[in-house]
Amino acid sequence: MSKPGRVCPLRYHYGPAALAVAPERRAETLYVMGGLYGNRPALDAVEVLAAAEHGPVTFCFNGDFHWFDIDETAFVEINERVLRHDALLGNVEAELLSQGGESGCGCAYPETVDASVVERSNQIHACLKSTAQRYPSMLAGLSRLPMYARYRVGDVRVGVVHGDAEALAGWRFDISALDDPTNHEWLVSAFLGANVEIFASSHTCLPVCRRFDLGGRFGWIINNGATGMPNFTDTQFGVITRIGTMPSPHQRLYGGNLGRVYIDALALVFDADRWERAFLACWPTGSPAHVSYFERIRHGPAHALINAASSG
DSSP states (O other): OOOOTTTOOOGGOOOHHHHHHHHEESEEEEEEOOOOOOOOOHHHHHHHHHHTTTOOEEEEEEEEOOOOSSSSHHHHHHHHHHTTTTTOOOOOHHHHHHHHOOOTTTTOOOOTHHHHHHHHHHHHHHHHHHTTTOOOOHHHEEEHOOOOOEEEEEEEEEEEEOSSSHHHHHHHTHHHHOOOOGGGHHHHHHHHHHHHEEEEOOOOSSEOOOOOOOOEEEEEEEEOOOSSOOTTTOOOOEEEEEEEEOOOSSSSEEEEETEEEEEEEEEEOHHHHHHHHHHHHHTTTSSSHHHHHHHHHHHHOOHHHHHHOOOO
């Protein structure tokens, strides 16, 4: 597990106790949006969603807002627009800041992911890093971003991470891990250690929402998958997480309530044709990103909406 793209560097680790003492930010409505992946039409669509809300909206881009945006104009625009709001490091941004390449893309892919996928991710990141290095002032801005954040929405405490409660590139908020009974004890300890009722994450690139019995109270984990790519079979919309004190003006895909706080997965319908053209301009047929992602961009991944939704 020490090969580039599979390793989770020690600098990525923080643990639940770090979230428990993080400064608490208040929000009336919180949008958590991991995996924008350099998709400018998706960023436009987020702003349209927020404009329909009945009160102020806090944006938190919880990592990997860069990825496909190797075009300099796109890279600069994404960086400037995202950093006007709350943002966290994802592994993509963290490895833009690294001096060496020993961690590759920083995804810390598990062994279940094919080696060819890992290698292509490393190649994509190397291309992006070449673009980013032309903008040292932007890299300096990225270097000031935290790996996690803590919010209070109504009377509910929310821990926002990129990966999981332990590490920036952790995979224990992946759907398979959340549904594994042997992981339950660790999950309970993560909620208690972080002193939160909700974890919001992304990293694993497939959305999932689950409710857990913590013994007398409930905890929720909601992973938005990808803001800037399709998340379900035969779809072309992204997904964002909304946590708010008022009902959403937008129809939820799935979610639930924790007391008076609403927890929603929302569809993010962006201009898919415009996004495809921008993608192909940077990543033509045969390029690493095209091989790994174009089928998903066109048709979505092998992931069903019903599997993402919480049975709670």
